[in-house]
Amino acid sequence: xxQMARGDADAFDLIYERHADAAFSLAYRISGSRVAAEEVxxxxxxxxxxxxxxxxxxxxxxxxxxxxxxxxxxIDALRRAVRHESRRAGDEGLAERLVAPDRTDLEVGRREEAxxxxxxxxxxxxxxxxxxxxxxxxxxxxxxxxxxxxxxxxTVKGRMRLGLxxxxxxxxxxxxxx
Amino acid sequence: xxxxxxxxRDTASAYLLGSLPAFEAYAFEQHxxxxxxxxxxxxxxxxxxxxxxxxxxxxxxxxxLGERIRGIVRAEANLLHAAGPEADRxxxxxxxxxxxxxxxxxxxxxxxxxxxxxxxxxxxIGSSLLGGTSVHTRAISAEILQPGVSQDASATLRITGESxxxxxxxxxxxxxxxxxxxxxxxxxxxxxxxxxxxVNSQGDGTVAVPGSLRGVRQILVTAEPQGGSPVPTRSPIxxxxxxx
Numbered sequence: 306x307x308q309m310a311r312g313d314a315d316a317f318d319l320i321y322e323r324h325a326d327a328a329f330s331l332a333y334r335i336s337g338s339r340v341a342a343e344e345v346x347x348x349x350x351x352x353x354x355x356x357x358x359x360x361x362x363x364x365x366x367x368x369x370x371x372x373x374x375x376x377x378x379x380i381d382a383l384r385r386a387v388r389h390e391s392r393r394a395g396d397e398g399l400a401e402r403l404v405a406p407d408r409t410d411l412e413v414g415r416r417e418e419a420x421x422x423x424x425x426x427x428x429x430x431x432x433x434x435x436x437x438x439x440x441x442x443x444x445x446x447x448x449x450x451x452x453x454x455x456x457x458x459x460t461v462k463g464r465m466r467l468g469l470x471x472x473x474x475x476x477x478x479x480x481x482x483x
Numbered sequence: 484x485x486x487x488x489x490x491x492r493d494t495a496s497a498y499l500l501g502s503l504p505a506f507e508a509y510a511f512e513q514h515x516x517x518x519x520x521x522x523x524x525x526x527x528x529x530x531x532x533x534x535x536x537x538x539x540x541x542x543x544x545x546x547x548l549g550e551r552i553r554g555i556v557r558a559e560a561n562l563l564h565a566a567g568p569e570a571d572r573x574x575x576x577x578x579x580x581x582x583x584x585x586x587x588x589x590x591x592x593x594x595x596x597x598x599x600x601x602x603x604x605x606x607x608i609g610s611s612l613l614g615g616t617s618v619h620t621r622a623i624s625a626e627i628l629q630p631g632v633s634q635d636a637s638a639t640l641r642i643t644g645e646s647x648x649x650x651x652x653x654x655x656x657x658x659x660x661x662x663x664x665x666x667x668x669x670x671x672x673x674x675x676x677x678x679x680x681x682v683n684s685q686g687d688g689t690v691a692v693p694g695s696l697r698g699v700r701q702i703l704v705t706a707e708p709q710g711g712s713p714v715p716t717r718s719p720i721x722x723x724x725x726x727x
Contacts, residue, residue, distance in 0.1 A: 314560035318553060329544035331536050343548050347710050350552050354559070365533060372536030380501050422538035440502035441535050447502045462493035466528075469496050473531040 306367055310357035317354050324368055325350075328375045335379035335442055345382055349374040380444040425475045433468030436461050489520040499525065499532045547713065554677030555710055561691070625649070625702070625723035640692075640702055640723035647692040649702060649723065657681060661706040665692055666715065668701035679711050700726050 308316035328349060333342035352374055360370055426434055439445045439453070447465070451458040491514055497503050498511050515521050625638035635653040649665065657663050665678035676693045692702055704721035705712075 312560050312563045314553070314557050317556050317560075321549060321552065325544040325549060326541055327537055329548070330539045330542040333542045334539040339545070342542075343545065346544065346548060347552055351555060351710065354556050365529075369533040369536065372533070376501065376536055422534050426535070426538060437500060437535070440497070440500040441532070442539075445502065446504050447497045448504070450502065459493070462497045465500055465502070466493045466496040469499070469528045469531045472534070473528060476531060476534055 306357055306360050306362075309354065310360070320353070320367065320371075321350060324371050327368065328371055331372055331375050332379050335376070335383060335444065341382060342379075345375060345379045348378050352378075376441070383444040422476075425472060428475065429468050429471055433464045433471070436464045437468045437472075440465065489518055491518070491521060492524055495521050495524040496528060499528055551710065551713070555679060558677040558679055558693075623723055623725070625721050627720065628718065628722055629720045638704070638721045638723065640725070642696060642725060645695040645697055647696055647702065647725070648689050649692060649704070649721075650689040651721070657706045660709060662709055662711065663690075663704050663720075664707040664711045664715075665690060666703040666705065666719075667692070667694065667696075667699045668703060669698050670700075673703065673715055675711060675713050677711070679707075696725055700724065 306316075306320070309320060325346070329342055329346045332345040332349070333339065336342050336345060349371065353371060360367065365373075426437070429437070435454070436447075436450055439450045440447065445453070447458055447461045451461045454461070491511065494503070494507075494511050495515075498508060498515075503511060511521075515525065621642045623640040623642065625640050627636050627638060636651070637653065638649060638651040641648050641650065662679045662681055665676045665680075667674045667676060678690050678693050680690045702721075702723045702725065703715075703719040705715045705717050705719050707716055
């Protein structure tokens with residue numbers, strides 16, 4: 306990151322290689338469109354290239370920082386578009402419909418890790434999982450979620466907190482067991 | 484976990500998930516600055532939110548996306564290296580007397596100008612001293628294809644060996660959300676380059692044409708979406724023939 310922040314294009318290449326699939330996957334999951342996902346991913350990586358000096362290791366990994374940028378930009382784009390219908394890309398079978406790259410050990414590891422997190426998410430009570438998914442992946446505000454589920458806004462926020470707390474504790478437990 | 488001491492503890496989760504409208508997010512940030520309980524919640528719960536980003540099924544990034552992003556990054560890196568410590572400083576418009584000097588031919592990716600009437604004016608043959616070796620430079624006046632913007636706009640392609648630079652004067656900034664892109668025309672094909680540029684406040688500048696000119700019959704410039712385009716989406720505003 307330090308080298309990239311100094312304008313080293315080779316250093317950027319390395320970071321791109323490591324995180325491009327994760328970034329594109331998240332952008333695609335949120336936007337539901339390959340074209341929109343490409344725009345978001347490109348926007349995010351160029352922001353990374355141009356503002357890399359702002360990265361602070363103490364605030365998390367490079368991967369999480371990049372995914373945070375992708376998430377913010379994808380949600381922004383989604384809200385601008387205001388198209389909540391027919392944009393959802395189903396999770397199941399998504400990867401299979403597209404050509405998979407060479408599965409390096411690293412990539413396989415990441416896919417397994419992603420599967421584990423999905424597993425942890427699936428273990429949450431459905432009402433908590435639903436508000437988290439509607440907020441994080443679909444970009445709805447807590448007010449919209451409350452209207453959609455016909456529950457008070459306070460209940461939405463409470464379920465979000467309970468869900469995240471459980472997810473956090475299960476991640477910790479999973480880390481201890483592996 | 485959780486901060487029963489603070490009435491806004493549930494808001495931290497909504498904030499982390501990005502579900503607060505802008506004004507509520509701003510208000511929470513103001514609160515967060517002075518609330519140790521919420522700061523602790525944010526630290527603890529952010530790990531869970533971070534994991535969500537990596538929980539989606541892997542969809543391989545298209546190779547062409549990587550090529551496009553790397554092309555832009557390389558172009559900007561070249562610009563930074565060429566401009567050195569002066570990279571981020573505004574460029575002063577060269578005086579008329581200075582415009583004919585060799586230093587403008589150096590490969591800086593920086594362009595400016597105004598669209599205007601222009602015609603192919605001819606070819607000037609010159610020579611420059613490069614590293615002690617005399618190298619011929621052909622200066623070709625390019626055609627400005629969108630009339631009516633400025634009578635002063637002009638563009639010049641300078642060819643030295645198999646490489647070239649394009650200089651423009653009095654060209655306007657690209658339309659909002661767009662950037663100028665240089666194209667190499669080989670046969671009937673318009674090949675994209677990673678030479679993307681905008682304009683400075685003075686309207687003057689120079690961009691290096693990437694790659695060899697071998698087989699290239701024309702250099703074009705179009706205004707493309709930010710990040711460039713693999714195919715032209717608009718009509719050229721500048722055309723320079725390499726064969727004259």
